Amino acid sequence: MRFDREQLETLAAVVDAGTFDAAAARLRVTPSAVSQRVKAFERELGRVLVVRSKPVRPTASGEVLVRLARQLTLLERDAVDALGVEPGAAGARVVIPVAVNADSLASWILPAFARAAETLPVVFDVHREDQDHTAELLGSGTVMAAVTSQSEPVPGCTVTQLGSMRYHPAASRAFAARWLPEGPTTAALAVAPVVDFDLHDDLQSRYLRMVSRRALDPPRHMVPASNDFADAIALGFGWGMLPQSQLESRDEIVVFDPARTIDVPLFWQQWNLRSPLLDAVAEEVVAEARRALSARRASDPSDRVRRPATAAPAGSGRPPLPGR
Numbered sequence: 191m192r193f194d195r196e197q198l199e200t201l202a203a204v205v206d207a208g209t210f211d212a213a214a215a216r217l218r219v220t221p222s223a224v225s226q227r228v229k230a231f232e233r234e235l236g237r238v239l240v241v242r243s244k245p246v247r248p249t250a251s252g253e254v255l256v257r258l259a260r261q262l263t264l265l266e267r268d269a270v271d272a273l274g275v276e277p278g279a280a281g282a283r284v285v286i287p288v289a290v291n292a293d294s295l296a297s298w299i300l301p302a303f304a305r306a307a308e309t310l311p312v313v314f315d316v317h318r319e320d321q322d323h324t325a326e327l328l329g330s331g332t333v334m335a336a337v338t339s340q341s342e343p344v345p346g347c348t349v350t351q352l353g354s355m356r357y358h359p360a361a362s363r364a365f366a367a368r369w370l371p372e373g374p375t376t377a378a379l380a381v382a383p384v385v386d387f388d389l390h391d392d393l394q395s396r397y398l399r400m401v402s403r404r405a406l407d408p409p410r411h412m413v414p415a416s417n418d419f420a421d422a423i424a425l426g427f428g429w430g431m432l433p434q435s436q437l438e439s440r441d442e443i444v445v446f447d448p449a450r451t452i453d454v455p456l457f458w459q460q461w462n463l464r465s466p467l468l469d470a471v472a473e474e475v476v477a478e479a480r481r482a483l484s485a486r487r488a489s490d491p492s493d494r495v496r497r498p499a500t501a502a503p504a505g506s507g508r509p510p511l512p513g514r
Contacts, residue, residue, distance in 0.1 A: 193258065197231040200224055201239060201252065202259035206285075206315070208245030231255075248330075257331025260287070261463060264334070267311065268465050286471060287315040289324035289336035292387065293355060293514045294456065296416035297435040298482035299337065302474040310470055320390040320514060328459055334468060335460035337475075347459045350476055353483030354453040358437060358445045359397055361429035366446045369429075374447045376402040383409045383428035387419055387514045393431035393452055400450055416514065435482075456483070 203213040204224060214221040232239050239252035248256055267284045290299055295318060303314050317324075317333055324336035328344045343349040359374065369382035379401060384394045389412075398406045413422045420436045423429065424443050431452060437443060458475055460468055 193255070194231070195262070197227050198255060198259040198262065200227040201231060201248075202256045204228060204240060204246050205248050205252065205256050206287075210246070253330045253332075260331065260334060261461065264463065264465050264468060268467055271311075271466070283311045283313050284467060285315050286312045286335070286468070287317065287333040289317040289319045289327045289333045289338075291320055291324065291337055291456075291514055292318055292414075292416040293433050294337050297355075297433060298478060299475065302478035303471075305478075306471045306474045310467060312467065312471065320388070323390065325459065328461075335458065335472065335475075338457050338459055339454060340459070341455070341457055343462075344459055346462055348462050350458045350472065352456040352458055352476060352479035354455045355433050355483065357393055357431040357433055357452045357454065359429060359447045359450060360423060360432040360437060360443050360445050362424055362426045362442055363444055365423075365426045365429060366444055370446055374401055376406070379408065380406045381408055383411060385411045385413055385419060385422050385428040385430040387416075387430075388412060388414045391514055393454075393514070394429075396452060397431060397450065401447075419514075 200213065200217065203216050204210060207213040207216055210224045210228075211221045214224045217224065228240065235251065237251045238249050239255060241247040241249060264284055288303075295316070303316075306312060307314065315333075317327060319327060319336075324333075324338040325340045325344050327333045328336050328338075328347055337352065341349065341351070361370070365382075370378050372378065379398055384398075386394055394410075398408075409428070411422060411427045413419045413427070416436075419430065420432060420440060420443070423432065424440055429446065432443065437445065456479070458472060458479070460472055
């Protein structure tokens with residue numbers, strides 16, 4: 191069957207905007223027109239395409255069609271560029287939805303997006319999500335590309351290795367002196383407060399298992415924003431695993447266990463389309479990752495390491511881990 195382009199664009203607008211009214215404003219039509227287009231589309235297909243909640247959510251069938259709508263827009267822009275035709279105001283820039291984990295947003299990826307936005311006809315719709323869950327947004331068609339910890343390509347996508355983010359167990363100087371006076375012993379870590387990023391953040395728990403070889407249950411704060419997470423550690427809320435980029439800029443924070451680090455591998459996955467526009471965005475991201483992540487692997491925060499009185503044995507076998 192053939193799909194009506196206007197119906198596809200309307201469906202994508204409803205999902206992106208979250209409501210029929212917002213989609214109508216974006217498309218410059220009435221909310222009634224938007225509703226009629228979606229209902230007509232559903233009647234033709236014989237299935238529901240969106241859950242009419244706030245915000246509107248696509249059904250499994252709706253996700254397939256939203257993905258198609260975005261692919262058509264991207265390929266249309268590539269064709270316009272290849273032909274050297276002026277796209278006109280409505281098609282001047284393509285929206286590129288991408289999913290990125292919080293620590294990458296706070297540390298290295300935005301310069302790559304800035305260069306791409308300056309030289310390419312694109313605007314970015316950035317979805318902040320844990321890197322272990324960004325692949326889900328790719329599979330649903332919500333985003334065209336994602337920074338993810340998943341090395342296996344999502345069906346219909348390609349994957350490129352970016353590098354690794356290295357995390358160190360860190361705390362404020364005052365916190366380390368109070369709670370870890372003899373270093374990161376099991377007894378001290380069992381009671382020392384922890385800062386977690388969100389419910390998906392397993393970095394602190396994994397570090398505790400590395401040290402103690404058993405589950406510990408210390409008090410936990412939750413601060414779900416990358417810079418605020420580091421602020422909370424600097425203020426003495428608790429200890430947490432910080433990427434090297436945040437250690438480099440905060441003199442009040444020290445590494446209290448230099449023998450143990452956690453490396454989180456990152457990958458760039460994108461739709462498997464022969465799209466020069468999407469490939470050009472990927473080139474900027476990959477180039478920036480290889481500059482920034484390799485530089486931070488070479489950087490050594492040991493000038494601000496707080497070495498314990500009795501060094502604990504180094505952890506062995508550190509597999510890729512969930513993180514932020």
